[in-house]
Amino acid sequence: xxxxxxxxxxxxxxxxxxxxxxxxxxxxxxxxxxxxxxxxxxxxxxxxxxxxxxxxxxxxxxxxxxxxxxxxxxxxxxxxxxxxxxxxxxxxxxxxxxxxxxxxxxxxxxxxxxxxxxxxxxxxxxxx
Numbered sequence: 001x002x003x004x005x006x007x008x009x010x011x012x013x014x015x016x017x018x019x020x021x022x023x024x025x026x027x028x029x030x031x032x033x034x035x036x037x038x039x040x041x042x043x044x045x046x047x048x049x050x051x052x053x054x055x056x057x058x059x060x061x062x063x064x065x066x067x068x069x070x071x072x073x074x075x076x077x078x079x080x081x082x083x084x085x086x087x088x089x090x091x092x093x094x095x096x097x098x099x100x101x102x103x104x105x106x107x108x109x110x111x112x113x114x115x116x117x118x119x120x121x122x123x124x125x126x127x128x
């Protein structure tokens with residue numbers, strides 16, 4: 001009997017506390033934030049993106065291997081094309097790639113990649 005009373009009290013307290021959250025004021029979610037008169041990103045001043053940076057801020061930004069990639073990641077297919085192949089690795093003072101691997105050059109950095117999988121084995125930043 002005592003267990004039933006305790007269980008009922010706990011259930012009622014739980015339901016009461018969760019129902020209070022359902023009645024929260026939806027207009028209160030951004031309390032303390034200023035919108036500076038803009039309703040959304042589309043109302044932002046011209047030539048500015050969603051974060052307020054000029055539109056050209058991220059335009060044509062290619063991935064930077066030393067920033068965006070790490071050992072064990074897979075190189076996107078567009079960077080595994082012949083235009084990124086390093087065939088003159090000796091002239092560039094790069095070590096010979098192991099069998100089944102290939103050097104790629106992306107934005108001045110050298111990336112050693114497994115040919116079959118595209119997995120990065122090593123990254124040499126800034127052309128050494």
